[in-house]
Amino acid sequence: MLRDTMIVVRGLSKMHNKFTAVDRVSFCVDEGEIYGLLGPNGAGKSTLIKMLACFWPPSAGEATIDGISVHEPGKVKQLIGWAPQEDSFYGKLTVEENLRYFGSLYRVPKERLNARIDELLDLIGLESKRGALAESLSGGMKKRLNIAIGLIHSPKVLFLDEPTVGVDPISRNQLWKVIDRIKQQKVTIVYTTHYMAEVERLCDRVAIIQGGRLVTIDTPANLKRKYGRTLEEAFVNLLARH
Ligand SMILES: Nc1ncnc2c1ncn2[C@@H]1O[C@H](COP(=O)(O)OP(=O)(O)OP(=O)(O)O)[C@@H](O)[C@H]1O
Numbered sequence: 001m002l003r004d005t006m007i008v009v010r011g012l013s014k015m016h017n018k019f020t021a022v023d024r025v026s027f028c029v030d031e032g033e034i035y036g037l038l039g040p041n042g043a044g045k046s047t048l049i050k051m052l053a054c055f056w057p058p059s060a061g062e063a064t065i066d067g068i069s070v071h072e073p074g075k076v077k078q079l080i081g082w083a084p085q086e087d088s089f090y091g092k093l094t095v096e097e098n099l100r101y102f103g104s105l106y107r108v109p110k111e112r113l114n115a116r117i118d119e120l121l122d123l124i125g126l127e128s129k130r131g132a133l134a135e136s137l138s139g140g141m142k143k144r145l146n147i148a149i150g151l152i153h154s155p156k157v158l159f160l161d162e163p164t165v166g167v168d169p170i171s172r173n174q175l176w177k178v179i180d181r182i183k184q185q186k187v188t189i190v191y192t193t194h195y196m197a198e199v200e201r202l203c204d205r206v207a208i209i210q211g212g213r214l215v216t217i218d219t220p221a222n223l224k225r226k227y228g229r230t231l232e233e234a235f236v237n238l239l240a241r242h
């Protein structure tokens with residue numbers, strides 16, 4: 001099946017003072033795809049995803065989301081959702097109050113917002129925690145709330161920076177199921193991770209990044225076929241060549 005391209009990245013670079021954190025990276029992401037950004041610590045994954053999510057302007061190059069340039073952040077922000085690694089909510093507000101607050105920031109109309117909050121609480125399995133203070137949630141529940149906040153305005157694209165870091169295997173599994181359900185709703189997902197099992201479980205394709213540069217783009221199955229028996233071995237072998 002031929003799919004539309006949702007994200008186009010061309011020669012994107014970011015300098016932090018004189019240090020090049022992302023160096024002329026180019027790739028495309030199809031609509032509805034789960035696209036992984038994989039690389040060792042300091043590779044430039046967060047810097048790259050923050051440019052796509054319009055937190056940081058690129059130093060050079062171009063990226064478009066559904067045809068709109070990240071150089072026009074005001075227009076792109078309605079199209080994209082963002083769930084950072086750290087908690088993005090207010091601990092002293094309840095789960096529902098947080099969703100309502102972020103919905104109002106995105107100017108989601110009131111009627112729509114009520115329905116959207118119900119949908120999202122169902123999606124992340126936190127209906128029973130609707131009235132609980134966000135700070136009282138478990139680590140895994142907090143990650144799920146972060147994701148729901150990123151989706152409050154029904155974006156076409158969701159960016160996740162290490163969404164499962166520091167949670168136990170059961171919570172990670174629950175998060176994977178949430179991500180599966182978001183994919184079923186045709187949301188395009190770009191996310192960074194260090195967990196190979198997660199890449200195999202979720203990603204349609206992966207871009208491997210090292211030292212700010214793109215090393216290769218492929219499916220998890222192809223990476224194993226070409227570079228190693230396991231994905232971890234393939235990853236290590238591939239980076240050792242560069
Ligand atoms: N605000 C900043 N100022 C200066 N250097 C920065 C800044 N943010 C990141 N860097 C540097 O840019 C490089 C890429 O960092 P980045 O956080 O994008 O890597 P990463 O791949 O997300 O790493 P990790 O896996 O540890 O999250 C690193 O060398 C980092 O030290």
Ligand SMILES: [Mg+2]
Pocket residue numbers: 045046047192
């Ligand atoms: Mg990072």
